[in-house]
Amino acid sequence: MTTRRFALTPAAFAAALLVAGTAFAQDGAPATDDSAVPTVVISASADASAQGLPAAYAGGQVARGGRLGLLGNVDIMDTPFNSTNYTHALIQDQQARSVADVVQNDPSVRVARGFGNYQELYMIRGFAVGSDDTAYNGLYGLLPRQFVATELVERVEVLRGAHSFINGAAPAGGSIGGSINLLPKRAPNQDLSEVTLGAETGGQGYGAIDLGRRFGPEGRAGVRVNVAHRKGDTAVDREGRELSVYSLGVDYRGRGFRLSADIGAQDHELTNARPSVTLGATTPMIAAPSADRNFAQPWTISEERHTFGTVRAEVDLAGGAVAWAALGARSGQEYNILSSITVNNANGDGTMTRFDNIRKDQVRTGEVGVRGALRTGFIKHMLSASASGFHSESRNAYALSDFAGFSSNVYTPRDVAAPSSSFFTGGDMGSPLVTSKAILSSLAIADTLSLLDDTVLVNLGLRHQRIKDFGYDYGTGLENSAYEASENTPFAAVVYKLRKDLSVYANYSEGLQRGAVASGDQIVNQGQVFAPYVSRQREAGVKFDSGRYGLSAAVFSTSQPSAYVQNRVFGVFGEQRNRGLELSVFGNPVRGLRVLGGLTLIDAEQRVTAGGINQGKDAIGVPETQLNIGADWDVPGVQGLALNARTVYTATQYADGANTQKLPSWTRVDLGATYRTSFMDRDLTLRARVDNVADKNYWASAGGYPGSGYLVLAAPRTVAVSATVGF
Template identity: 50%
Template sequence: MAQNAPLRYSPLAVFLVSLAPCLTQAQSEQDAPTTFSAQTLEVQSSADASAEGLTPAFAGGQVAEGGRVGLLGKQDKMETPYNFTNYTELLIEDQQAASVGDVLRNDPAVRVARGYGNFQQVYLVRGLPVFSDDMTYNGLYGMLPRQYLASEFIQRVQVFRGANTFLKGAAPGGSGLGGAVNVVPKRAPNHPLTQVTTGVQSGGQGYAAADVARRSEDGRYGLRVNAARRDGDTAVDGESRELSMSHIGLDYRGENLRLSADLGYQDHLMDASQPNITIAEGVAIPDAPDASESVAQPWTYSESEDVFGTVRGEYDFSEAVTGWLAFGMRQGEEQASFANPTVNSPNGDYTAYRFDNTREDTVTTSEIGARGSFDTGSVRHEVTVSGSAYKLESDNAYAGTFGGISGNIYNPTNEARPAYTYTGGNLDNPGLTEKTRLSSLAVADQVSLLEDRLKITLGARHQRIETESYDYSNGDRTANYDESDITPSIGLVYQLTTSFSTYANYIEGLQQGDTAPATANSQPVSNAGETLEPFTTEQSEVGFKFEQGDLGGSASFYYSRKPSAEVDSDNVFRISDYQRNRGVELNAYGKATRHLSVLGGVSFLDADVNGDEAIGSPDTQANFNLKYDVPALPDLALDSRLIYTSSQYADSANEQKVPSWTRLDIGARYLVPMGDDRLLTLRARIESVAGHDYWASAGGYPGEGYLTVGAPRTAKLSATVDF
């Protein structure tokens, strides 16, 4: 097992800890309204310090009616020209979801994959990756642990479908071109909360968590504290995991001023976890190995430790003008040892090499903005101006071997850990290898006409991307990049009735251009080392949304074009082609009947690169969730989730076809009143009921087609007591 490296806590973390005692006046014994001057206001928890508070849950409680849409702030889903879904805390709890990836398995436009050569969660939205370190936390980039985020931090998970640089700024890791993921942290509700949960899952892994929240008697101050521990073997024989997390969420609501703050800590260790598996060129995709037995070498591991914090404030200068300011900081440390197999024959024989790395990140990020509304005749304007800044300094080192490991994925054997044959930097004291700075300024005008039935969103963002790379061994600068671009957007939404809206948008994504290689086809590249200007992904989308009574849904059609570069016949590295994604998405949510809730839909995707399908882009994905409240037993709820993913390719030439797969999950929740305002909630769940072995994903990093093994049949049991 890996040993923790000392963690150097950030100044922001120390500040937030010192701030906590000032706000722990939250000792409310009742859910009382707050009185400001002559007005009575019901307090609503607000992680982003907005006046609107948390958007209400829709019928069925699994998704919310709206959410944050980047610099535009809180938006009702029916009144915005963009496509998104907010999954709620109730859904997370009932499904016993352990991570963001578990939550996103409910979305038909998303599939969960892995990072290149590591265990980082990657979310493929509309066929394009969102790296887990490109998620936002209350709208701020870079705050969350890079590879995995425990669900105990989360009150809402928002999936935004489509390019989004105008709304959110360019993602620091260069992903997010097909969508975005935003996490909303927990806040104190209006009522006191004291909750303890224990659980166990297949393999014997134990789980314990506590969730405590209070508001002050006048409701202005809120405090919520979460802590959780997972430890033990998993349903995969030979694999074990440990996770420790804690979180403090604070908020204050005054008449004109609202404040919010977070302090979080997470330590995540994975031992001998199922690795990524690459199938060598020319080898047909073999059957997936036994999902319940790890192919990993027993000495492989990955550990990451992070501390992060944010502060956010919003102030009403007048009834028409509101300004906000946010700041965040994260310090993270990672260390890992990998031996990911490359299968060289149809019978499953593989070779592998050892690769170890250490990484230390320091991230600071900030946002400032103002929003004002005014009328010009019968036209209503809401103008927003926002600026953001992001800075990453990353220290890295690595070491490894050239080969030295062999085996078979169907008959795993343990190999001795080989000694290093090459190194880059000092694993015990990594040096600075990367700096990234992002800065942007955005302006938007939301125009309302025809008695607010027609809303037009106009805007643009000027984005600057600066990166520097340094040699692992001597620290010399090896590359420098400083480019900028403007990404515009226009969106229209028209409410045909109170229940139906049509919408259309044009929006772009932005990422740093690729760097020319030194050679190609055994010939020198004439512009070797040159990094191209930022790549712009263009997207257009049309669709409609409906919310009729307790049932809602949407239908959309989109087209996006993402540049790709390669060396041409003149040995010049330049943009040579585009990945063209065309898709149709159908979604439904809410209550189909009094006792039956539905959630899910189907996504059709055509991801074309020069006439071939893009790696890891299934043409059909479907998710169907049903939750049934049993009428004869009102305290019992049953649920099921069916996930279908069609075949996909693991190579750009479309010669390695990965079969389709289907997975069924089932669960139950039973409420047991215990008297004295205490409630026991029992939950049981079986995931991958049939226990089939399958390849869950192909790729996750551009140009790479490595495979991940689907999870085995896994049973989960938990008990929650509310005091």
């Protein structure tokens, strides 16, 4: 039997790319009588692709593969990166509230916080990735900016390393150490009807509904609805949280085409939320207060409301090629009354000020692409091409109280009446003007070459990216800074399969960042926009897949220009280099036991600093050792009962570039249990979890924003229980 070869000429490939931009749905074959058409096997897919979701790995906590941008879904053994793809089963059993709770399982990731707010910030390989740089089904900028509820997602895919070629430049300048892609929920093949009720320490109540149905001949059409609400106090004294989440996902799998669409909304409100802590320049490191202590002022509040939607289509072309198109948009609004503390001595005395701000965002984004195979002699090719665009517009205004502030203490907080915030203002809080606009566009082409009976995979690619950035005066709305720049981002990688269960890989990749925007307390160039800059990465690794458990090891080196404040001027003055080793384990090594974890060692060095003062010292907020050990055990003799435990260790790190303010290392232990049974002929799942079992007091992170080493206090012991009933 001969193998049919598909010859895709450059002209045909270019034509197919154009088709991807214009075709939204079409049959891949001439019309025939329905009785002659083979039955379509429906496999729920988050991205309207023929590939569907990669299967779960043994143990069900991670998946066998994940999305690599224009390359599509790729198996872990064929991926020239180190990545982990966390499943919905893990999210449910750990009662994860947000994406931050999920990535706590990752030894290469630590969770920090945005500068002066409560934004979840993910430190991947020691570099910050903000929640607004998190992708939703491959598109940036669509998700809520500060907090992303897990009710919106089916999987959390963590791809480590700089890879602007894969998805394009992240709109907020992250993705140097890696990226996070969230996959939306889709209706499964079997009817899904679940109601969950739960409660947490502090009196936080929780309720959620998850419904999924497939309709029509062969179940081609699917609908998935999720509604969730949280409300009440948290484990931190006097801190309140209210969250409302709504999402609708629909999909249709036709003959020769696939469609999907999502719409979602999230309202999130924090009251008296505990702020970050900044140490004065000469203040020594202070001991962490009690983990349940709250030094927030009672009049502080943080509110965000976001609505977003996406639509995606994939069309089968002649010869087995596929074309796709996707569009998305988000409208968001945030309002904050904040007050953080700057500690001035070892006794915890400090000053606080009031900072109000309002922000409104409008985002539009999209991509088109095509992917097809061809053969040249003994070499197989998988060619991919894509075009993407991103447009965002932000309206901002702020107001501050007297810079002298008022006194308080992190150990014995003192509440004061809310001071006036009219001392220093920028823009109109009632009607903010446009203060920034960004337009990103790119064209990418890639070729994955398969040689020697598919034992060698060579990946080559190039993305041409253009960034336009505009800054506007807060008070007048007049343009005060702008730039337009373009950059070619190359990518090269090789995977060599030594055996079916063992592969090695190496890659060279780059990260392209939007230029930083000058911000910070009392700086003289507030709002100045800087030109984009490039980070360069080299990585090599090895992967082993026994079929029941997997192991991986990777070494990497990434350099990044760094920005910070010097003499009240914010600028790009230096360079940071992070080098490290990653070891990971996952799967089901013995019956009834699931494991997940690993070790990451990082050497984060300030290679170029202002005046050479801190040259050679450790970068802010990057621990040298990060260790995660997780296990989930089915209890023998008790059907349906599983116990789980997770230990997270983080070594010492510094809160200042001079390395004089050193955070102690910390270890946290989390325990949980899941019991699956039936009640009145209904499926019933009971879950219980205790995070920070020992109720340890520690500083969880330092910094995350360039040149700033603000501290975030760990959450206290938190107990969460829930019951899920299936109908």
